[in-house]
Amino acid sequence: MAKVNREWPEAENERRYWGEAMALQQAERQLAGRQEILRSVLLATVGTVLIAGLALAANWGHPPARIAIAVLGQMALCFVMTLTSATLMQVAFKLPRHPFLKFLAASAGVGLSSLALMTLVHWLIGTPEIFKTVASATAASVFYYVLFPLALLKEHLAERDRAYREATHWRCQWGLRRFPVPYGPADFGRVVWHNLFPPGKRYRELTPFTARQFRLKEVSQRPCRIAFLGDLMPMQSCSLAFDEALRDRIARADYLVANFEGSLGDGPWACLQQKHDEKILDALERLKPAERIYLSVANNHAADFDYDQYLLTKARLRERGFQVFGSRDQPAALIDGLVCLVGATQWTNQRHGYLPFLEHAEHSLREGYCNILYPHWGYEMERYPRPDWISRAKALSETFDAVVGHHSHLPGPVTFYPDASGRETLVAYSLGDATTGLKLARYQHGMLLNLDICRVTRQVVAGDWQFVRTHITGRVATLKLHDTCPLFPELSGEEGGAVTEMPRRV
Numbered sequence: 001m002a003k004v005n006r007e008w009p010e011a012e013n014e015r016r017y018w019g020e021a022m023a024l025q026q027a028e029r030q031l032a033g034r035q036e037i038l039r040s041v042l043l044a045t046v047g048t049v050l051i052a053g054l055a056l057a058a059n060w061g062h063p064p065a066r067i068a069i070a071v072l073g074q075m076a077l078c079f080v081m082t083l084t085s086a087t088l089m090q091v092a093f094k095l096p097r098h099p100f101l102k103f104l105a106a107s108a109g110v111g112l113s114s115l116a117l118m119t120l121v122h123w124l125i126g127t128p129e130i131f132k133t134v135a136s137a138t139a140a141s142v143f144y145y146v147l148f149p150l151a152l153l154k155e156h157l158a159e160r161d162r163a164y165r166e167a168t169h170w171r172c173q174w175g176l177r178r179f180p181v182p183y184g185p186a187d188f189g190r191v192v193w194h195n196l197f198p199p200g201k202r203y204r205e206l207t208p209f210t211a212r213q214f215r216l217k218e219v220s221q222r223p224c225r226i227a228f229l230g231d232l233m234p235m236q237s238c239s240l241a242f243d244e245a246l247r248d249r250i251a252r253a254d255y256l257v258a259n260f261e262g263s264l265g266d267g268p269w270a271c272l273q274q275k276h277d278e279k280i281l282d283a284l285e286r287l288k289p290a291e292r293i294y295l296s297v298a299n300n301h302a303a304d305f306d307y308d309q310y311l312l313t314k315a316r317l318r319e320r321g322f323q324v325f326g327s328r329d330q331p332a333a334l335i336d337g338l339v340c341l342v343g344a345t346q347w348t349n350q351r352h353g354y355l356p357f358l359e360h361a362e363h364s365l366r367e368g369y370c371n372i373l374y375p376h377w378g379y380e381m382e383r384y385p386r387p388d389w390i391s392r393a394k395a396l397s398e399t400f401d402a403v404v405g406h407h408s409h410l411p412g413p414v415t416f417y418p419d420a421s422g423r424e425t426l427v428a429y430s431l432g433d434a435t436t437g438l439k440l441a442r443y444q445h446g447m448l449l450n451l452d453i454c455r456v457t458r459q460v461v462a463g464d465w466q467f468v469r470t471h472i473t474g475r476v477a478t479l480k481l482h483d484t485c486p487l488f489p490e491l492s493g494e495e496g497g498a499v500t501e502m503p504r505r506v
C-alpha cells in the first residue's frame, strides 16, 4: 500500500478528537443559562395550571379548606418542582457524553427524584389522598419527563450534526463509530424495510422519466461529451469487466465521471465499511485513460476509516492519474475550461468535517461555466424521489445547470425542471450502482448518462441515458448496457429511438 502523502503539513496540529471537541464545546457553555431558565419558567407555568385541576378533582368531596390547602400546596409544589426539574433535566442532560445516557439522566434520573420528593412533601403536609394525588400528578407528568428530554435530545443531535458539518477544524478526527448510520431512526427503518422487501413504487406519479435521448438546442460545433456513472462500490472478491457496447459508449465520450464510494485505506473495524481494492482502478483504466476519469470522493463511505485513510485514498487515486474532486480542499473540478463539476454529499456514516456537504455545494459555483452538481444524496433503495427530495432538487436546479445524483443504489428518474426564467434543467436523481461485487440482484442496477455541453454557450445541449446492470458469473462481475430494467417495467425501452426536443435554453 502506498504511503500517505500529507497534503497539509499543519494537519497534525489541527487534529482534534470528537470527544475532546465535544468536551471543549460543553465546557465553553454554561450548564444553565438564560435560555434554560426561561424554558423552565414557561414549562412550570403550564404544568401548574394543569396539575391544579387534577389536584382539585382528586380531593373533591373533602372539606373546602382542606381542598384549598391541597390544591394550593400542589400548585406551589408543581411550580417549584417543574421549575427545578426542568432546570435539573437540562443540567443533567449536559453531564454525560453519550446521547442515550443524556436522555436517561434527564428523564429517569430527574423524574424519579421528583416523584420521591413529591410523596415526602404530601406526607408532611397531611394531604388526605396522598397516593391518588401523587399518582394523578405522575400520570400527567410522565409525558413531560419523556417528551422534554426527547426534545433536548433532538436539539442536541441537530446541534452536533451542525457542529461537524460546519466544522472550522475540518481536518480533524471525530472518532470511529462502530455501528454508524447516516440517518435518523425513521429513515434507517425504511432502509431496512426496503432491503427486506421489494422497493416501493410510492411517489411514482410525481417524477416522470424524460426520453432516453433529449436535445435542448442544435449546435454546429462538436460538443464536449461527459459520461456519468453512479456508485463504484467495492468488488468484494470479484474482478470487474465491461461489455463491448458499454466500452464503446464510454469511449465516445470525452470524459467519464463516477463516484468512488469507499476507501482504499484500512483501519479498525466498523459496520458497513466499504473497502476497495486497487484492481478496480485497473479496470477503470481500460475504459479511459485515468486523466480523463473524474472520481468524486464526496459520499457517505469516504470517511469509513479515518482521516489518514481518506488522505491515502485521495493520494493514491491522484498518483494513479485520476482526477479527484468532492473533498473539502477541492470540492469542484474544472473540465476543459467549460464545466465546473461539483461534488457534495448529503450523508456520511462517520462524523467528520472534511467532506463538502450538500448545503455547501453552491459555494463552488463558477460564473461563466456549465455548473454540474454531482451529489451523493437521497434515500437508499427507493426508486422514486420523495417530495422533500424533489423540493431540494428543484431548488438546486435554480442555480446549477444540471444535477446528476447517486447513493440510492438504484437508478432513478431522469427529468427536467424549468427555473423561474423557463430554462429547463436536467436532474438525474440517481445513477444507481455502477459496480458492485454484491451478489444481491437489487444492488446490481444502474444507469449511464451522457451530457453534451456546448463549447460556445457552455450549456447542456443534449444527452441520453441507458440502464446498466452488473452480471456476476463466478468471480467476474461484468457491467453491461441494457434497454430495460426490471425495477422499471413500465419503461419498455421502445421509446429509446425517440429524441425529445426540449424547450430552448435562454
Ligand SMILES: [Fe+2]
Pocket (backbone or CB within 6 Å): 261, 299, 300, 301, 376, 407, 408
Ligand atoms: Fe452512498
